[in-house]
Amino acid sequence: MTRxxxxxxxxxxxxxxxxxxxxxxxxxxxxxxxxxYLALLKRAAPLVVLAVGQYFVVVSGGxxxxxxxxxxxxxxxxxxxxxGDDANTSWVIALLLGFGLLVGLVNGLVTTKLLVxxxxxxxxxxxxxxxAVFLWTGGAPRGALSPSFRVAGRGGADVPLLGQVPWxxxxxxxxxxxxxxxxxxxxxxxxxxxxxxxxxxxxAGGRVDRLRLLAFVLSALLATVAAILLAxxxxxxAQVGQGLxxxxxxxxxxxxxxxxxxxxxxxxxxxGAVTLEALxxxxxxxxxxxxxxSAVQGVIIIAAVAYAARGAALxxxxxRRRPTAKPSTVDRI
Amino acid sequence: xxxxxxVVALAGALALAGCSSDLxxxxxxxxxxGPAKANAKSEFFDQTEFARQLRFRTAKATxxxxxxxxxxxxxxxxxxxLVDTAKYAKPGGGYHLCFSNASVDNPxxxxxxxxxxxxxxxxxxxxxxxxxxxxxxxxxxxxxxQSLASQGCSALVVSPNTTATLTPAVEAACATGVPVIVFDxxxxxSCPVTFIxxxxxxxFGADGAEFLKEKVAPGGKVLALRILPGVDVLEQRWAAxxxxxxxxxxxxxxxxxxxxxxxxxxxxxxxxxxxxxxIDGVWMDAxxxxxxxxxxxxxxxxxxxxxxxxxxxxxxxxxxxEGMTAVAPTYPTxxxxxxxxxxxxxxxxxxxxxxxxxPQPKVTQDTLKDFIKQDMPPLHYAMxxxxxxxxxxxxxx
Numbered sequence: 001m002t003r004x005x006x007x008x009x010x011x012x013x014x015x016x017x018x019x020x021x022x023x024x025x026x027x028x029x030x031x032x033x034x035x036x037y038l039a040l041l042k043r044a045a046p047l048v049v050l051a052v053g054q055y056f057v058v059v060s061g062g063x064x065x066x067x068x069x070x071x072x073x074x075x076x077x078x079x080x081x082x083x084g085d086d087a088n089t090s091w092v093i094a095l096l097l098g099f100g101l102l103v104g105l106v107n108g109l110v111t112t113k114l115l116v117x118x119x120x121x122x123x124x125x126x127x128x129x130x131x132a133v134f135l136w137t138g139g140a141p142r143g144a145l146s147p148s149f150r151v152a153g154r155g156g157a158d159v160p161l162l163g164q165v166p167w168x169x170x171x172x173x174x175x176x177x178x179x180x181x182x183x184x185x186x187x188x189x190x191x192x193x194x195x196x197x198x199x200x201x202x203x204a205g206g207r208v209d210r211l212r213l214l215a216f217v218l219s220a221l222l223a224t225v226a227a228i229l230l231a232x233x234x235x236x237x238a239q240v241g242q243g244l245x246x247x248x249x250x251x252x253x254x255x256x257x258x259x260x261x262x263x264x265x266x267x268x269x270x271x272g273a274v275t276l277e278a279l280x281x282x283x284x285x286x287x288x289x290x291x292x293x294s295a296v297q298g299v300i301i302i303a304a305v306a307y308a309a310r311g312a313a314l315x316x317x318x319x320r321r322r323p324t325a326k327p328s329t330v331d332r333i
Numbered sequence: 334x335x336x337x338x339x340v341v342a343l344a345g346a347l348a349l350a351g352c353s354s355d356l357x358x359x360x361x362x363x364x365x366x367g368p369a370k371a372n373a374k375s376e377f378f379d380q381t382e383f384a385r386q387l388r389f390r391t392a393k394a395t396x397x398x399x400x401x402x403x404x405x406x407x408x409x410x411x412x413x414x415l416v417d418t419a420k421y422a423k424p425g426g427g428y429h430l431c432f433s434n435a436s437v438d439n440p441x442x443x444x445x446x447x448x449x450x451x452x453x454x455x456x457x458x459x460x461x462x463x464x465x466x467x468x469x470x471x472x473x474x475x476x477x478x479q480s481l482a483s484q485g486c487s488a489l490v491v492s493p494n495t496t497a498t499l500t501p502a503v504e505a506a507c508a509t510g511v512p513v514i515v516f517d518x519x520x521x522x523s524c525p526v527t528f529i530x531x532x533x534x535x536x537f538g539a540d541g542a543e544f545l546k547e548k549v550a551p552g553g554k555v556l557a558l559r560i561l562p563g564v565d566v567l568e569q570r571w572a573a574x575x576x577x578x579x580x581x582x583x584x585x586x587x588x589x590x591x592x593x594x595x596x597x598x599x600x601x602x603x604x605x606x607x608x609x610x611x612i613d614g615v616w617m618d619a620x621x622x623x624x625x626x627x628x629x630x631x632x633x634x635x636x637x638x639x640x641x642x643x644x645x646x647x648x649x650x651x652x653x654x655e656g657m658t659a660v661a662p663t664y665p666t667x668x669x670x671x672x673x674x675x676x677x678x679x680x681x682x683x684x685x686x687x688x689x690x691x692p693q694p695k696v697t698q699d700t701l702k703d704f705i706k707q708d709m710p711p712l713h714y715a716m717x718x719x720x721x722x723x724x725x726x727x728x729x730x
Contacts, residue, residue, distance in 0.1 A: 027608075028607050028608050029607070029608075029610055030606070030607030030608075030610075031607070036607055039603055039607070039633070043600050043603070046596075084711075134438075138437050138438075138443060139436065139437050139438030139439065139442075139443070139468075140437070140438060140439050140440045140442070140443050140712070141712070142710060142712070143710065144647075144710065144711045154628070154632060164634075230596055233596060233599060234594075234595035234596035234598075234599050234625055235595045235624060235625055235628070236595070236711075236712075237593075237594055237595040237596070237622075238438075239592065239593060239594045240594065240595065240596055242592075242594070281604060284601070284604045284608075285604065285607070285608050
């Protein structure tokens with residue numbers, strides 16, 4: 001009989017998240033009601049979407065450092081092309097998705113075909129996009145977003161008992177749901193396998209390059225979704241995406257996904273993003289300086305690198321036994 | 334081991350990527366940030382200059398040639414101490430004007446630079462206008478100024494990226510005998526023939542704080558939003574506001590840095606609304622993220638409290654549309670016209686003020702409607718002194 005159950009590594013981050021949410025209830029009066037948590041999710045939604053995209057890349061053994069710059073580029077492009085006119089909203093969103101697709105393809109193709117390591121490719125893309133945005137804007141964005149463009153990141157629907165449920169929370173749930181569904185399917189499992197043992201997948205006939213490419217494309221498309229949410233939430237800014245790649249990676253790491261690939265769950269990555277946002281909110285409510293946020297992210301990444309190195313050493317000492325039991329029929333998410 | 338090296342390399346790459354990003358330049362000054370100061374007030378607050386700037390707010394501005402009635406504010410000066418420029422006189426026109434610009438990396442500098450370019454067009458005697466953009470980097474601006482020294486400039490205009498670091502380069506430029514005009518942020522030397530600026534940061538900060546002191550009830554909670562620590566002009570704004578608030582009964586419940594980022598601003602304000610239950614006033618050292626701050630109140634479904642913004646169109650419009658109680662101190666972009674005018678005066682052998690202090694008006698409820706221009710971009714600064722220039726509004730769109 002098939003049982004639904006959390007994948008390895010998901011439970012710890014969920015426990016931390018629950019603890020943080022409870023702590024928020026004590027620290028701030030607003031968190032006594034659903035609207036406080038919905039506001040938190042609204043702020044966290046872009047990061048969750050980015051973390052899901054980063055998850056696809058990390059779990060398949062890569063890194064995507066270009067998502068922050070891509071978000072900024074998308075917002076700046078949107079402002080310039082929409083220029084405050086609602087009539088331009090639809091085609092500009094389509095164009096943004098196309099641009100995201102293009103960036104993802106370039107990242108993926110250079111990584112897989114030219115065999116350049118993904119963090120170098122995407123670091124390069126980060127710099128390319130930053131430079132292109134600077135060249136195009138002269139340093140400050142021009143134009144304006146339209147109300148209909150901003151509704152996804154800023155507006156919401158009234159729901160009894162909960163109050164206003166932000167559209168970005170709806171988007172968040174849809175993205176996470178779709179990602180869970182994807183990862184439970186054959187392609188998702190292959191993606192994890194690529195990160196775990198690329199050679200084995202090749203020898204088994206899997207198309208490693210296509211899977212890697214798909215991961216980068218998904219990451220870029222989700223960065224585009226995050227850009228639309230952020231543009232709606234905050235309006236036009238030439239700094240909107242700065243540092244988001246670090247936050248996305250920190251969130252993924254916080255969710256227990258192993259850097260280097262092969263292990264981790266998408267729900268944990270999403271929960272990691274919410275946890276990170278909740279942590280920053282709690283620190284803020286306790287009066288801790290916002291400057292600590294970067295330090296917190298740094299500590300988390302260092303801890304993850306140390307953990308990964310230690311884990312690898314342990315696996316060398318105690319190689320896995322050959323399976324002696326019948327394969328498990330348990331489904332994991 | 335396969336998994337180890339990508340992880341370690343990632344850490345290195347993250348460090349590399351971290352090095353690649355510069356701090357955003359602040360609105361209105363274009364300076365890069367210095368290290369954060371533990372005690373900002375003791376370092377940046379200057380009682381004498383504070384008092385001087387507050388006095389200037391009500392002083393009478395005069396046109397330099399007795400044209401009080403017709404001079405625009407960019408042609409007026411507060412308590413000018415005039416200096417002779419006969420030694421720089423170059424009759425006949427055909428001038429090559431050079432400009433070393435700190436950066437164009439924020440809307441204030443973009444509006445200002447457009448205004449300067451259009452001012453140059455008004456003067457056919459300027460036959461060549463050379464501009465070098467330092468991209469908010471001190472070392473680039475130093476080399477820019479050195480480069481301009483060998484390009485046959487008739488006069489050199491400098492908007493320094495930072496004060497102390499650019500001083501030696503400016504002194505070297507003065508030594509070449511070319512008249513040097515400094516504006517916006519100053520330098521620590523008296524060799525420029527004139528230093529042009531509106532009243533300054535203390536007056537800017539005090540305008541906003543005094544407004545809140547008047548509009549917020551005793552015991553009311555004020556949130557102060559700042560862009561960056563360590564930038565002298567911005568620090569002066571906060572130092573002045575802090576001085577005013579400390580002599581009032583309003584309670585400053587938070588002083589937060591926004592990095593000039595709208596999303597961060599909105600998150601901070603939302604957090605404070607949740608933490609404090611109610612915010613009774615918002616003070617800002619620059620208005621770039623004022624609309625984001627206002628939207629945080631809108632999105633939280635609570636009344637918008639008295640607000641300090643700046644003269645960007647998006648803030649002025651939301652102020653009017655929402656019927657807000659607000660004030661907009663300005664650091665007028667019309668100051669970018671004055672260096673061109675000063676250069677021509679100097680090359681014509683006419684007097685200029687040693688320190689050319691320009692008027693620094695604020696937008697109030699009474700004057701708000703005069704400054705709203707629905708057809709201009711949302712980030713356009715209203716106090717540009719450009720509406721009557723030929724070609725307006727196309728270059729500023």
